Amino acid sequence: MSPVLRPRRRSGGSGSRPRWLRSPKVAAGSLILLFFVLLAVFGPMAAPHSPEWQASTLDNVPHPPSSQFWLGTDVQQHDLFSQLLAGGRDTLLIAFVGGLVATALSVVVGVSAGFLGGKADEVLSILTNIFLALPGLLILMVVMKMMPDGDTGNPLLIGAVIALSAWAWGARVLRAQTLALRNQDYVDSARVVGEGRVRIILFEILPNLLPILASSFIFTVIYGIGAYASLAWLGLINPTNASWGTMLNTAQQFSATTSGTWWWYGPPALCIAFVGIALALLNFGIDEIVNPRMRSTRRGLRSKGPRFQLGLTPVVRAEEGTRP
Amino acid sequence: MRALLRRLWFYLVAAFAAITLNFFIPRMVPGSALQNFLAKMNTASLTPSQLQALEAQYGGGHQGLVAQYLTYLGNLFHGNLGMSTSLSTPVSTVLGNDLPWTIGLVGSATVIAFLVGTLIGVLAGWRRSGLLDSLLPAATFFQAVPYFILASLLMLTLGFYGGMFPTGGAYDTGRFATVTPGWNGPFMANVIDHAALPAATVALASIAGWIIGMRNMMITTMDEDYVLVAAAKGLPRWRVVAVAARNALLPSISNFALSISLVVTGSIVTEIVFNYAGVGREIFNAAQAADYPVMQGILLVVTFTVLGANLLADIVYVALDPRARKVA
Numbered sequence: 001m002s003p004v005l006r007p008r009r010r011s012g013g014s015g016s017r018p019r020w021l022r023s024p025k026v027a028a029g030s031l032i033l034l035f036f037v038l039l040a041v042f043g044p045m046a047a048p049h050s051p052e053w054q055a056s057t058l059d060n061v062p063h064p065p066s067s068q069f070w071l072g073t074d075v076q077q078h079d080l081f082s083q084l085l086a087g088g089r090d091t092l093l094i095a096f097v098g099g100l101v102a103t104a105l106s107v108v109v110g111v112s113a114g115f116l117g118g119k120a121d122e123v124l125s126i127l128t129n130i131f132l133a134l135p136g137l138l139i140l141m142v143v144m145k146m147m148p149d150g151d152t153g154n155p156l157l158i159g160a161v162i163a164l165s166a167w168a169w170g171a172r173v174l175r176a177q178t179l180a181l182r183n184q185d186y187v188d189s190a191r192v193v194g195e196g197r198v199r200i201i202l203f204e205i206l207p208n209l210l211p212i213l214a215s216s217f218i219f220t221v222i223y224g225i226g227a228y229a230s231l232a233w234l235g236l237i238n239p240t241n242a243s244w245g246t247m248l249n250t251a252q253q254f255s256a257t258t259s260g261t262w263w264w265y266g267p268p269a270l271c272i273a274f275v276g277i278a279l280a281l282l283n284f285g286i287d288e289i290v291n292p293r294m295r296s297t298r299r300g301l302r303s304k305g306p307r308f309q310l311g312l313t314p315v316v317r318a319e320e321g322t323r324p
Numbered sequence: 325m326r327a328l329l330r331r332l333w334f335y336l337v338a339a340f341a342a343i344t345l346n347f348f349i350p351r352m353v354p355g356s357a358l359q360n361f362l363a364k365m366n367t368a369s370l371t372p373s374q375l376q377a378l379e380a381q382y383g384g385g386h387q388g389l390v391a392q393y394l395t396y397l398g399n400l401f402h403g404n405l406g407m408s409t410s411l412s413t414p415v416s417t418v419l420g421n422d423l424p425w426t427i428g429l430v431g432s433a434t435v436i437a438f439l440v441g442t443l444i445g446v447l448a449g450w451r452r453s454g455l456l457d458s459l460l461p462a463a464t465f466f467q468a469v470p471y472f473i474l475a476s477l478l479m480l481t482l483g484f485y486g487g488m489f490p491t492g493g494a495y496d497t498g499r500f501a502t503v504t505p506g507w508n509g510p511f512m513a514n515v516i517d518h519a520a521l522p523a524a525t526v527a528l529a530s531i532a533g534w535i536i537g538m539r540n541m542m543i544t545t546m547d548e549d550y551v552l553v554a555a556a557k558g559l560p561r562w563r564v565v566a567v568a569a570r571n572a573l574l575p576s577i578s579n580f581a582l583s584i585s586l587v588v589t590g591s592i593v594t595e596i597v598f599n600y601a602g603v604g605r606e607i608f609n610a611a612q613a614a615d616y617p618v619m620q621g622i623l624l625v626v627t628f629t630v631l632g633a634n635l636l637a638d639i640v641y642v643a644l645d646p647r648a649r650k651v652a
Contacts, residue, residue: 025461130338133630134583137589137624138607139349142619145611169582223586226470230593233472236611248472258484269473272407276468284464291540 023288025093029281040092043085050088051242062254062261063269072263074250086266087244088156092275095224097159098166102220103213105163106170111209114178115201121175124212129169136165137227152192158237162224170216179210181205211290219281222276229272244268325427329647335631342627343353346489346620347396351389352366357453405624406617410610415621418606423625426602429519430591433526434584441531445538460539463532471590475525475597482521492599496559522598526591529645533583552623580637585630592626 054077065072072080113124143161182205183189190204231237232245235253239246251265405415450455466474483491493516545568554567555582595604603622610618617627641649 125336126334129334129581130341133338133585133627133634134342134345135585135589135630137628138592138623138626139345141607141611142349142616142623144613145619161417172582222468229470230472234608236598237329266474269476273465273469273473276470277465279467280464280498281461284461287540 013260014108015117025288026285028281029278030275032278033282036092036278038090038162039085040288043088046084049079049081049124051078051083052113052240062264064261066231067261072261074254074261074264080264083242084244084271086242087247087268088242089223090243090273091228091272093243093287094155094159094228095221097156097226098162098227101163102224103161103170105167105208106174106216107206109167109215110171110174111178111201111205115174115182115197115205117182119181121231124171124281128168128175131165131168132172132185133321134165136162136223137230138167140227140231141234144231155241158228158231159224162227163220165227166176166220166223170213170220173212173216178205181208211286215283215286217289218279218286222279222283225272225279230233230312242271244272285289314318328387331635337633339628339629342624342631343397343400346624346627348619349623350616372460378490379410405551405621408610408615408618410613410615410618415617418618419621419625420605422423422601422603422606422622425600427603427629429522429595429600429602430526430588431593432519432589433523434530436523437527437531437617438534440527441534442460442538442573444531445535445566446542446572448535448548449542449572450565451541452539452570457539458506460532460536463535466528467530467532467570469529470595471525471529472597474529475522478521478525478528479597489519490518493601495516495601518600520593522594522600525594525597526587529590530583530587533579536634537576537579538569542568542575545569545572574641577637577641581634584633584637588626588630588633 014062030053060077074080093201097120105240109124109128110268113121141160144158187200190200195204223268228237228243229245230247232243233248233252235249237243237246239249245268247268248265251261371573379452405419407413408415408418444456446455448460451457480489483489486558495511495518549569550570550573551564551568554564559567590609592602592604594600595602596608599605601624607619609615610622
């Protein structure tokens with residue numbers, strides 16, 4: 001039979017792994033993410049020294065990695081390995097809080113805009129579009145600069161501010177999807193049966209929005225990590241908060257990038273990049289699970305099957321000799 | 325045309341909201357913005373008139389909130405964004421010098437990313453499961469990594485160690501510079517040389533979005549009946565793909581609004597990495613010097629630029645999609 005039409009095996013058929021773990025992208029993404037979450041939770045405790053600890057106050061030459069300091073030291077003889085271990089917590093926490101708050105906001109605004117329609121929709125859509133056009137990171141820069149120093153170290157506050165600049169994307173996508181769902185037969189029938197608005201939204205519509213919710217949550221977390229790291233790198237976050245961005249900020253101040261001290265700026269940058277990649281892989285995988293048509297199957301289709309698909313009817317040129 | 329006019333009032337509301345937000349931000353932060361400002365300011369002394377101007381801008385003077393707001397609107401209406409406290413020049417002059425660089429950078433990078441990304445997206449959607457498709461996760465790498473890290477990566481590899489491009493600035497300056505600013509050939513070449521890495525950063529970071537959006541739309545569009553008809557008519561394959569691509573392009577353009585503000589803020593961060601002469605470097609310097617008027621002026625101008633780009637996308641959309649013209 002044609003490889004295009006090969007049915008996917010249902011989960012539970014052959015038994016072992018749940019469906020969402022079969023995608024290699026999701027599996028890889030979750031593994032990397034799990035590693036960094038563990039690092040964020042236990043890293044600060046496992047670190048051999050505190051982030052402020054200095055090996056010496058006399059030496060001002062950054063030392064490359066050695067058996068004593070696994071990732072070397074910076075100009076002020078801070079143990080970079082300890083800083084790296086301690087630096088994940090705030091970054092992940094802030095991004096996570098930001099993601100949660102932003103997702104909640106986007107559900108409230110997006111779903112009610114899509115479901116209520118009419119004037120409410122118009123007002124909420126304008127609000128969403130305005131927030132979309134606002135340059136979030138710049139606003140954060142200005143706000144962070146204006147806040148008293150003590151407050152720029154408060155992870156929850158920063159997370160909330162990041163969320164305020166990030167909810168609009170999800171709200172717009174959720175609104176569009178709610179609009180599409182609102183007139184589905186099953187929602188109509190629920191209405192006819194006499195279910196209340198709240199119940200319809202919570203039990204009929206929201207479950208169908210879950211994949212979009214998940215992907216907009218992940219998107220916001222990626223954004224949050226980038227935003228927080230950028231703010232810290234720009235020196236707008238209280239420098240006593242050890243984070244990867246702060247490490248990059250000090251590295252920048254001592255122009256580590258141009259003096260070849262790769263062990264100083266490399267590891268924190270890699271950590272930020274890897275968390276981002278892990279989340280992006282997860283998002284990619286979710287997209288494919290939600291919408292199987294988007295999947296790219298490397299095996300099977302390529303080279304032997306028809307390349308040009310039109311609907312479910314493979315159109316194959318005869319001279320290719322690949323007739324199914 | 326009527327559809328556009330209808331959209332136009334959204335832009336008016338949005339512009340007004342941005343102006344109002346800009347007024348309230350310094351008043352919303354905990355503590356008095358004026359006091360924070362004075363505490364962080366680097367210059368030791370202020371003339372009474374400077375202090376008065378700052379009070380008008382940040383509150384803390386004797387005016388009520390409404391009167392402050394009206395003064396602010398009046399000043400804005402006259403193009404008066406206040407005085408830069410660190411440079412002692414009007415903010416509007418400072419921005420006038422910076423904005424062309426940023427717009428040039430973002431504009432060219434976005435156009436390149438859009439064209440290349442859309443093309444790759446079409447190919448990936450058409451030759452689904454081909455080589456391009458398997459490269460998609462690699463493209464997301466650029467999307468998932470913050471701009472400043474990507475920028476530093478390019479600067480280090482191609483600029484610093486590779487030596488192929490200059491690592492900073494918008495053009496050669498200083499004693500050994502051989503170019504004179506102006507509309508002459510060598511200077512333009514120099515500017516392009518300097519813009520290559522920042523523009524590449526911005527383009528790389530935003531290209532994945534265009535590719536994936538276009539690919540997914542292509543896959544959906546290729547199942548449409550009119551594509552089947554085009555194929556059944558016996559059109560050459562590339563014409564069939566063109567039919568699908570034309571229709572798949574529309575959501576890509578309306579998604580422009582979703583991404584443009586991220587791209588602009590990202591390019592501002594990129595400018596900081598490359599010490600490029602645009603608003604990015606300006607806002608960084610302003611943040612270092614606690615120059616609030618400049619920061620706020622940049623915020624406002626960037627928001628307006630984003631709104632302008634959205635309006636442009638709207639116009640293109642209306643021009644391309646007859647349905648958008650009818651629904652008015």
